[in-house]
Amino acid sequence: MSDFETIAASENHAAVPGPAGSTGAPNQPDNTSKVRSLAGDAWRDLRRSPVFIISSLVILVMVVMAAFPGLFSSADPHSCELSRSMQGPSGDAIFGYNLQGCDVYARTVHGASTSMQVGFYSALLAGLIAVVVGMLAGFYGGLLDAILARIIDIVLGIPLLLAAIVALKARSSSEDGYWGQLLLVVVVLSIFGWTTAARIVRSSVISAKNQDYVHAARMLGASNGRIMLKHILPNAMAPVIVVMTIALGAFITAEATLSFLGVGLKDPIISWGKDISESTQRVRESAIPLVAPSVFLSLTVLAFIMLGDAVREAFDPRLR
Amino acid sequence: MLRYIVRRLLQMVLAFFCTTFIVYSMMFATGDPLTSLAGEGKELNDAVKAKLTRDFHLDEPFLVRYWYYIKGLLTFDLGDSLSQRPIAEILGEAWSYTIQLAAIAFVFVVILGVVGGVIAGMRRGGVFDNVTLFLTLVVIGIPSFVIGLMLSTFPGGKWGWFTPGYDADKGIATLIVPGFVLGALALATAVRLTRTSVAENLRSDYVRTAKAKGLKKTRIIGVHVLRNSLIPVVTFLGVEIGNLMGGAIVTERIFNIPGVGFQLFKGINLSDGPVVVTIVSVLVVVYLLANLLVDILYAVLDPRIRYS
Numbered sequence: 001m002s003d004f005e006t007i008a009a010s011e012n013h014a015a016v017p018g019p020a021g022s023t024g025a026p027n028q029p030d031n032t033s034k035v036r037s038l039a040g041d042a043w044r045d046l047r048r049s050p051v052f053i054i055s056s057l058v059i060l061v062m063v064v065m066a067a068f069p070g071l072f073s074s075a076d077p078h079s080c081e082l083s084r085s086m087q088g089p090s091g092d093a094i095f096g097y098n099l100q101g102c103d104v105y106a107r108t109v110h111g112a113s114t115s116m117q118v119g120f121y122s123a124l125l126a127g128l129i130a131v132v133v134g135m136l137a138g139f140y141g142g143l144l145d146a147i148l149a150r151i152i153d154i155v156l157g158i159p160l161l162l163a164a165i166v167a168l169k170a171r172s173s174s175e176d177g178y179w180g181q182l183l184l185v186v187v188v189l190s191i192f193g194w195t196t197a198a199r200i201v202r203s204s205v206i207s208a209k210n211q212d213y214v215h216a217a218r219m220l221g222a223s224n225g226r227i228m229l230k231h232i233l234p235n236a237m238a239p240v241i242v243v244m245t246i247a248l249g250a251f252i253t254a255e256a257t258l259s260f261l262g263v264g265l266k267d268p269i270i271s272w273g274k275d276i277s278e279s280t281q282r283v284r285e286s287a288i289p290l291v292a293p294s295v296f297l298s299l300t301v302l303a304f305i306m307l308g309d310a311v312r313e314a315f316d317p318r319l320r
Numbered sequence: 321m322l323r324y325i326v327r328r329l330l331q332m333v334l335a336f337f338c339t340t341f342i343v344y345s346m347m348f349a350t351g352d353p354l355t356s357l358a359g360e361g362k363e364l365n366d367a368v369k370a371k372l373t374r375d376f377h378l379d380e381p382f383l384v385r386y387w388y389y390i391k392g393l394l395t396f397d398l399g400d401s402l403s404q405r406p407i408a409e410i411l412g413e414a415w416s417y418t419i420q421l422a423a424i425a426f427v428f429v430v431i432l433g434v435v436g437g438v439i440a441g442m443r444r445g446g447v448f449d450n451v452t453l454f455l456t457l458v459v460i461g462i463p464s465f466v467i468g469l470m471l472s473t474f475p476g477g478k479w480g481w482f483t484p485g486y487d488a489d490k491g492i493a494t495l496i497v498p499g500f501v502l503g504a505l506a507l508a509t510a511v512r513l514t515r516t517s518v519a520e521n522l523r524s525d526y527v528r529t530a531k532a533k534g535l536k537k538t539r540i541i542g543v544h545v546l547r548n549s550l551i552p553v554v555t556f557l558g559v560e561i562g563n564l565m566g567g568a569i570v571t572e573r574i575f576n577i578p579g580v581g582f583q584l585f586k587g588i589n590l591s592d593g594p595v596v597v598t599i600v601s602v603l604v605v606v607y608l609l610a611n612l613l614v615d616i617l618y619a620v621l622d623p624r625i626r627y628s
Contacts, residue, residue, distance in 0.1 A: 154334075154335055154342075157339055158339050158343070159563055159565070159603070159604070159607060160566075161563075161567070161569070162343075162565075163342070163346070163600075165569075165588065165596065166343055166346050166347055167346045169347075169591075169596050249461065256463055256465075257464075257465055257570060260465050261569060261573065261588060262585075262588055263588055273465075280473075280574075283473050284477065284478075287473060290473060294470065297463060297466060298466055301461050301462065301463060302458065302461030303461075305457065305460055
């Protein structure tokens, strides 16, 4: 499973965009006379990077597919007739039908919405936890920092997949309905997936809190809350967004893996992982029900991870 | 050094209690503990109910229950599955497969990962570097269960290049492809980590000094750069041992290997709560131990950590 921590671990050594990313600090006048910001440089690089363009396009297509599945397929993914079981591709269903006689293409298209929602909500929630915990730990320091750092260490020490299996095994069932199930998976993934980002927030908050603009704000009588929200937070956000983009891909993978193992999402939710798992029973007859969701899933995850990677690299001043 | 190990051991004890507590309380977080153990919608007869209540001390307060659970874990008294089989026996049979599988994966990761990473790092920006960078990103991006299914379906099943599952007669040879699949993600990450770290160290002052002294390139790379570059890689590998255990669920399910992950998967499917909780707890403990081992190894590699 492309675990969030694993991917983040590979990034530990390459710097995540520091607080300088959005402050527009003048750096490297290059060969032109105009002083450009790091963000400006990064954006100029990104616009020319094929990886960035392709992954953005893939994500855009997937977002549209998630929001308006009707644009891509008019068939009902829930209408399944056993008489059509394992029928090959035809004019009505370009990917044919699966074991239950459901339209594979329609199910694959509708699966995008589930994956995107799980990914976005989990990344948002995990990012929120990370920002709150990292900010408090970094800003106040001392005992609070020590306690929060220990909590981060402990949560980091629990393998995401194993923890999610136990948590979901005990609680998930089809009776929770669509939102109940989705929410449960999102909460479980976020609870175990916020730690790496929290560490990053913490370190950028620590480096930001001794900057002159923070001292200046304090001199002007700004409260701690105002300093944290208005001054430090905007400068600590850039690295978090990059990490959460990569994490979004990892969360989609985690949901698919869990559904594949039979502990994630259940009927009536359409999940690529679940469809892949079902297709394996009769894969010798037709591989399309296996390949179609697998390709969509891989493309989506790959796009998020490559996007995050490209942005991170563009912001890394050491590679300039 | 001794002080460091003792401190690390104490931290490990704390982490052990916290993680097992989290795992255990998650299991019983909601509703009726009997339902949590036996799964939704199952009618239990009174004998099973009584046995579960007795085995899991369900009539006692939560903390007492947790205490019994810890005691069981520490004394290897792991209880019975819902089908009345001792879980220690199930695990005993399954371990050897998972260990073989993880060992194969680990060999792939260490050898290919470090060698690939060093070559890519030395020729940063070259063809080999760019190709590995792209390939590793693809491997990181594709979920490992998809990689596994694709390999077992096409080259394994349809084209007949290898046996797409564990075969007791052919023994360990049938574990090579699953081992590779299990290690693929870690391999890709290890290559990238080694690459970054080698490329960074090659530009450092001590490498320049070594060159100026006239040392041979093999010695500079093999001794000076490698020892320093391997520090983050070793940490990563330690964390990865745990992830390999978790990832084994997926790999063993796809390739039908009767290891620990397969038993866990069976437990999930049969709604066998005791099996699931126990196996996950044991895996988490293995994970913690692996991390401890790596931290100590880490201190051996890097004197700066030992004395701080």
